[in-house]
Amino acid sequence: MVVENIFAAVVAPVAAKGKKTAAKAKGNTHAEAFFKAVTSAVKKYDTIYLFGPADAKKQLMEHIRANKSISGKTFIVDSAEELSFNQMVAKVNATLGEV
Numbered sequence: 001m002v003v004e005n006i007f008a009a010v011v012a013p014v015a016a017k018g019k020k021t022a023a024k025a026k027g028n029t030h031a032e033a034f035f036k037a038v039t040s041a042v043k044k045y046d047t048i049y050l051f052g053p054a055d056a057k058k059q060l061m062e063h064i065r066a067n068k069s070i071s072g073k074t075f076i077v078d079s080a081e082e083l084s085f086n087q088m089v090a091k092v093n094a095t096l097g098e099v
Helices: 002-017 019-024 030-042 056-066 085-096
Strands: 049-050 076-079
Touching: 030 056, 049 056, 049 085, 056 076, 076 085
Parallel strands: 049 076
Antiparallel strands: none
16 A cells, blocks of 8 residues: 555654754754655655645645656645544545545
């Protein structure tokens, strides 16, 4: 499942590194390290569904669009607050169909 793969490959490892990641990134914030990891993970997909709280999803979309090696992607951006993993999967399935 794509959601599970992205979560396992990007979200969990970046979150686990915490402040150590930001310190190693020389001036990069934790968010920027996360954005880079997600951008790398979504390169192969044509449609990218971003959801989350506040402006983070929009900032992530702009980061992905700024990457010259990624073009022609379709973005779906939606608001979501504090979802469990199962709720995220349900949201993706409702928006994109069963994955």
